[in-house]
Amino acid sequence: MAGGTPTQTAAARPAAAAATVRRKRVRPAAGLRPLAIALAAVLALLVIPPILSLIAMSFSDTGSDGAASGLTLAHYAELIQDRSFIAVVFNTVVFAGSATLISLLVGGTLAWLVERTNTPFKRLATLTAIVSLGTPYVLYVMAWLYLLGHSGPVNQLYRALTGSSGVLFDPYTLPGMIIVEGFLWSPLVYLLMAATFRMANAEMEEAARVNGATVLDTIWLVSLRLAWPAILALAIFVFIRNVESFEVPALVGIPGNVRVLTTDIYLAVKEFPPQLGHAASFSVVMLVLITGLIALYGRIARRADRYASVTGKGYRPRPFDLGAGRAVAGAVILVIFLLVLALPLMALIWMAATPFVGPVSVAALKNMTLANFRAVLTAPTYLTLVTNTLTVSIFAATAAMLITGVAGWLAARRQFGGRLIDQLATAPLIFPGIVLGVAAIDLSLRLPFALYGTIWLIGIAYLIRYMPYGMRYAYSGVLQLHKELEEASAVSGAGLIGTFLRIVAPLLSPALMAGWLFIFLIASRELSIAVLLSGPRSQVIAVAMLDLWQNGQAGELSALGLLWTVLMVVAASLFQFVERRSARKTFG
Amino acid sequence: MSHGHTARLTRRTLIAATLLAAGLAASSATAADQALIDAARKEGTVVWYSSLIVNQLVRPVAEAFEAKYGIKVEYSRTPAGEMALKLLNEIKADSVQADAFDGNSAFFQVMPLDNLVAYSPDAAAAYPAELKDPNGRFHAINLxxxxxxxxxxxxxxxxxxxxxxxxxxxxxxxxxxxxxxxxxxxxxxxxxxxxxxxxxxxxxxxxxxxxxxxxxxxxxxxxxxxxxxxxxxxxxxxxxxxxxxxxxxxxxxxxxxxxxxxxxxTGNYVGLLKNSPHPNAGKLFVDFILSEEGQKVFQAANYLPAHPGVPAAEPTLKPEAGxxxxxxxxxxxxxxxxxxxxxxxxxxxx
Missing domain, CATH: 3.40.190.10 (Periplasmic binding protein-like II)
Structure with a gap:
């Protein structure tokens, strides 16, 4: 706390002055309007055409040849007429809600332990998040189904121990879906919460401890309360994501006959011709729903000033001392590491190293082979695929964070146009990948210049698809910054742009960097869009993965997935190294 | 049980080897029309949207064609249904990017036959009626x-x-x-x-x-x-x-x-798109893929060639020999x- 950080010295001087103008607040300044308008225009250009295309799709009748022919309300009628609609809605809410809770619990606990305490195994926790984000979902789900499957090691062990011929746990059930989906999204929660906790001021936690509060009291009364708007935002976000998720409902739900709202959509786009209208109508309903949720969230965020803890005063003291609790914390991290990463990874290694997917057994050990890895490494096209994929992902992540960094600030500060900008940047959340893909083909073919068939079209589609994630990172980041920093800057004579570039942007950088990393990792393995938009000169790694998945070469797919994960971990570690250094410069 | 597998494996390898040797000896059984070859060479490239697996078939077929004619094959791999969606949009925008495609019946559920070129090369004559369109708009390449x-x-x-x-x-x-x-x-x-x-x-x-x-x-x-x-x-x-x-x-x-x-x-079919950028190269490509030479690439990849004269690497997989x-x-x-x-x-x- 002693050595003043650059931020502190920069902001401390005018702090007193700022206090006197506290009442005046920052008004939507005139200088900001052009910026807000320009940003809204860019967002509108990216988001509105696909939305219109989506709405048009939801009302258009598909002829027997797959071409649109006339208008219809049939897709909406179908949606409501579902025989078991109530049960499906109930399943959806239970599934999305419980999975959200698991993600929050796992990801949030990890984030708090790593960022706020002196727990051991911090690096392991970060590694867990990054590696599991770098692993393609299809593989992750496949690994879990293998582990928990009827003939998987868990049930095998159970049968060996009890002598029964049944199963201990059937993964193809609602609880199975909840567990897998919950684990799937906990790395997102971890990364987002870690950015939140890293920036939160620890003084209040210390004060609580000094005044005799127990560790649990402190967490409950201070840490959680301070992070409340961020947690709530995240909960709403993850909940929406779970409602519209396809992987788990399809891979786990369909075999087990557990239906949620997206099951129908998944099956509809898999039909021939694909029932895009049905899928689109669902997306439109989701769009309305999400607009409502965002409005709700806006009301909560309006009072968010109370939670801002990054002020002009120096902060960043030593981490919270857990005392005897360190061992417990370490154990928690180890268990999460085991569940979220080690077990599925071991399953993947097992699948990659055996010639065919069989039960875990000693007999299978002597069949172990590196053939799958060899096949992947010697296939000549992967280098181009990797280069293309990295280009596209870096473009999407960078563009998304540049846009949402500014957008998040305007929205969180409720500046001119902030609400509209928030809605625009969040809207793409509802596009099923294939619907966005079809819209992108349709729109890009009408452009006067050649975008279709290039990797940039894929990049732009990824940008649109993942912008909402960037928005959540930026938005909750800004909420933590107390306005007095910006006010102090304004009082000291800086313009709004200057304030943004010199005060907000550096303080926001942990959140923006976390967002960048997240988008980079998930964009690089997106399947549904890539498959539609890849042309002969714009192939990405995801297409090769889908190839292997459809051809069912589970071993080779696992090998490719593992090698890809290794590459992603190296990229992410490099990135984190740079990020930590720049964060040290800003925060001391 | 392991005994049986070994026996089957050896037999299969043996058969594959003999067939491969036979194939090499009887190469270039079909000769495409010289005028078509010249026109195709002038176009220089053929774009193929394929639903086959890249490592197993798309690349081997492309390489064999390039080696024979010196015409570059640009390919993109997409599942049949999605491919048809993509092509329909290209057709609608009057900007067809692909010359040739292959896909199963799912493709044809989405793609109206009017959009396809009627073309029956000599090689197609060997195929039974149940594996091709009487108007030549599609031919089976593998079963x-x-x-x-x-x-x-x-x-x-x-x-x-x-x-x-x-x-x-x-x-x-x-x-x-x-x-x-x-x-x-x-x-x-x-x-x-x-x-x-x-x-x-x-x-x-x-x-x-x-x-x-x-x-x-x-x-x-x-x-x-x-x-x-x-x-x-x-x-x-x-x-x-x-x-x-x-x-x-x-x-x-x-x-x-x-x-x-x-x-x-069931079959997987090849066809040509109307208004495509390289129509002659496309035709030559269809010629090649239906020829015995092209079909042997499928055989070598352990797929079931549609050509009645080309057996599977493991012949008993096809109904006649099995x-x-x-x-x-x-x-x-x-x-x-x-x-x-x-x-x-x-x-x-x-």
Whole structure:
């Protein structure tokens, strides 16, 4: 706390002055309007055409040849007429809600332990998040189904121990879906919460401890309360994501006959011709729903000033001392590491190293082979695929964070146009990948210049698809910054742009960097869009993965997935190294 | 059991080697028209949208064609249904990017035949009528034989089902799986086969009983279904490719495909798009892929060549050499009846 950080010295001087103008607040300044308008225009250009295309799709009748022919309300009628609609809605809410809770619990606990305490195994926790984000979902789900499957090691062990011929746990059930989906999204929660906790001021936690509060009291009364708007935002976000998720409902739900709202959509786009209208109508309903949720969230965020803890005063003291609790914390991290990463990874290694997917057994050990890895490494096209994929992902992540960094600030500060900008940047959340893909083909073919068939079209589609994630990172980041920093800057004579570039942007950088990393990792393995938009000169790694998945070469797919994960971990570690250094410069 | 596998493996390798040698000796059986070759060379490139697997077939076919004619093949791999969607949009925008494509019947459900070029090269004459369009708008390039596969370590040989009626035995309830792929290669093909074999009334009766057996739906490819059978998740896999079972069994997997007659035979078809950027190169490419030379690339990749004169690497996988009966589901039949079969599937099984 002693050595003043650059931020502190920069902001401390005018702090007193700022206090006197506290009442005046920052008004939507005139200088900001052009910026807000320009940003809204860019967002509108990216988001509105696909939305219109989506709405048009939801009302258009598909002829027997797959071409649109006339208008219809049939897709909406179908949606409501579902025989078991109530049960499906109930399943959806239970599934999305419980999975959200698991993600929050796992990801949030990890984030708090790593960022706020002196727990051991911090690096392991970060590694867990990054590696599991770098692993393609299809593989992750496949690994879990293998582990928990009827003939998987868990049930095998159970049968060996009890002598029964049944199963201990059937993964193809609602609880199975909840567990897998919950684990799937906990790395997102971890990364987002870690950015939140890293920036939160620890003084209040210390004060609580000094005044005799127990560790649990402190967490409950201070840490959680301070992070409340961020947690709530995240909960709403993850909940929406779970409602519209396809992987788990399809891979786990369909075999087990557990239906949620997206099951129908998944099956509809898999039909021939694909029932895009049905899928689109669902997306439109989701769009309305999400607009409502965002409005709700806006009301909560309006009072968010109370939670801002990054002020002009120096902060960043030593981490919270857990005392005897360190061992417990370490154990928690180890268990999460085991569940979220080690077990599925071991399953993947097992699948990659055996010639065919069989039960875990000693007999299978002597069949172990590196053939799958060899096949992947010697296939000549992967280098181009990797280069293309990295280009596209870096473009999407960078563009998304540049846009949402500014957008998040305007929205969180409720500046001119902030609400509209928030809605625009969040809207793409509802596009099923294939619907966005079809819209992108349709729109890009009408452009006067050649975008279709290039990797940039894929990049732009990824940008649109993942912008909402960037928005959540930026938005909750800004909420933590107390306005007095910006006010102090304004009082000291800086313009709004200057304030943004010199005060907000550096303080926001942990959140923006976390967002960048997240988008980079998930964009690089997106399947549904890539498959539609890849042309002969714009192939990405995801297409090769889908190839292997459809051809069912589970071993080779696992090998490719593992090698890809290794590459992603190296990229992410490099990135984190740079990020930590720049964060040290800003925060001391 | 391991003894049997070794024997089969050696025999297969031997056959493959002999066939390959024979193929090399009788190369360039077909000679494409010189004028077409010249025009194609002038275009320099052919763009091929393929639904085949890149490492196994797309690249080998492209390389063989490039080596023979010096014309570059640019390819993009997309599943058949998505490919048709993509092409329909290109056609609508009057900006067709591909010359040639290949896809199964799912492709033709989405793509109106009017958009395709009628072209029958000499090589096509060798193909039976059931594998091609009378107007030359599509020709089969490889076949798929679909049948039931069984996990041999979970089910002793004495208990293997032999007929479709055997599948109704209560002991299989919940123990069978199939894909959710709604093409002739998935449940709709099974349904079509049953209706053909048993007739409408008895067939529907059978299907209703089968629905009571709780067949597990696997939302992935036929290959994934087979992998799950191998892993022991299910005992029987319906509508799996017979060559997949052979490939896995050669690696020691406990799986065998059953001659549950009649098996289902479907095709994967090649065709040309109207208003494409390289029409002549496209024609030459179709020429090549239908020729014996092109078909041997499929043979070498362990696929079932559609050309009647080119046997499979493991000849018993095709009905003639394997002595089993099949129901051929032609592309026309699929176009006419797939919606009906799909509806039955949705009503009974989904």
């Amino acid at each position: 798929a034989i679909l049948t039931t596969a069984v996990n041999t370590s979970l089910v002793p040989e004495a208990e293997w089902p032999r007929t479709y009626d055997d599948l109704l035995d209560p002991k299989w309830k919940g123990k069978m799986a199939w894909t959710t792929d709604l093409t002739p290669n998935g449940p709709p093909g099974f349904i079509g086969n049953i209706l053909k074999v048993y007739g409408e009334d008895k067939g529907m009766d059978y299907l209703k009983k089968l629905a009571g057996q709780d067949v597990v739906k696997v939302p992935a490819s036929q290959r994934v279904v087979l992998d799950q059978v191998i892993a022991g998740e299910h005992q029987l896999g319906l509508m799996t490719f017979n060559h997949h079972s052979v490939i896995s069994a050669a690696k020691g997997a406990p799986v065998v495909w059953l001659k549950m007659e009649p098996l289902v035979s 002595h089993f009966k099949v129901t051929v589901i032609t592309n026309e039949e699929a176009l006419a009846d797939l919606p009906k079969w799909t509806k039955i599937y949705k009503d009974l099984f989904q």
